[in-house]
Amino acid sequence: MASASTDDPHPLRRSSSYEYLPPYMSELRVVLLGNSWSERSSVGNLILAKAVFSTEKEPNRCLTVRGPLKEKEIVLINTPDLLHPNISEHKLTEHVENCVRLCDPGPHVFLLVLQPEDFTEEHKLRLCRVLEKFSERSYDHSLVLISTPRKKSPALMEKYIGQPVLKDMIMKCRYRYLRQKNLERPELLTGLGRTAKENSGEHVSCEIFQDPTSTSAGDNQRTKHKEAKTTTLTDAVKAAGLQAYTKFSEQLSQLSLSEKTPVPHSE
Template identity: 70%
Template sequence: MFCLLTVSGVPQRLSRSFDFLPPNMSELRVVLLGNSWSERSSVGNFILRKIEFNPEEEPDHCLTVRGQLKEKEIVLINNPDLLSPNISKGKLREHVETCVSLSDPGPHVFLLVLQPEDFTEDHKQNIRRVLEKFGGRSFDRSLILISTPREEKPGFMEEYRQHPPLKDLIRKSKYRFLWRKNLELEQLLTRFGQIVKENNGEHLKL
């Protein structure tokens, strides 16, 4: 049986029968984007099943961490806050160029980790600008992970899913989204595998 992983929990083993990438594919490259370094780092640690990113200390440069999942290598590229309204065009270009270099020859998946109550129209436009810098097909490889709000209330999932900036981004990403609440690692990796399959196992050409 597959063992559940909490986002901050102790690493557990995946089911031996679980395989999320084609046999001929040995590495998966995932770019983490979103409006909270802490959230992105926590999700990155969840995927890697160990603490590699410090959620409390945001660096001023891109970080890359490699890990092993089911005899496959996964590469996570975590970025500083590219969605800040105060970031200069020059700094944004510098970070994106670094991210492109670190994901060479190209990313397979963009994981957009979003906090719904803090996600604004400006954030949405900034995400679109960042993804467009990677190429016109970036949204074909994007998966939205919606963080659990700080204060849950009845119907919050539907309310936030209909939040205009988030709703538009979900549509742009071909309705690929997951809720972080009660998320299982197997479920997330299966979605990664689906995106890889939809793109014939090819990475984004940079």
């Protein structure tokens, strides 16, 4: 993993010799999540090296932009406010489904852009809820990016990182995190690429959203139950057939014996 499991996590560092993506990956699909549209958009623009996302007006849908990544491609999906306290379960599922379709067959990395002074226990629970909507393995594919605190203070960032809520989120994401202050594009791209490489270039599987014809859990249970009943019935038929075959064989043997036994002629 990026860092050792410790109570004093350290951010990922850039390696000048590190390629953004391993040779077997042709593109990197990244989903931006967090509690500020403006911050997510600024980070997205930094990744793409141009102002693509508006930092002012927040849309009510996911936005996708493709850009070059050396000789390969990066696909960014910027999400609306999925951490809003009043968002319904139906609406959240709808946004997640749309996000998955836009990054088909699935995202490689979730970039969690978090404002430290606003990241409360409630925000953490909402973020976990969103990640788990995609997959239980989303944490393995997540990289935390901590925004610069609005108040300028050298010791303030260390204070926020040491808080249990943010610390716990970093731990859930396998201690992968970067600080936005003085962060340059190559360092951020390296962090994204390293997260993908640690997962062997595999994307998050979200099959439940990709296939609209897939059956529900209830349907699956009913199918399994039906298959079990069919198997039981088949076994019973086989057993009955075996018994019938055994009886028929016995009858056939008796008939054969009677045919071979000479019948005395009456005078």
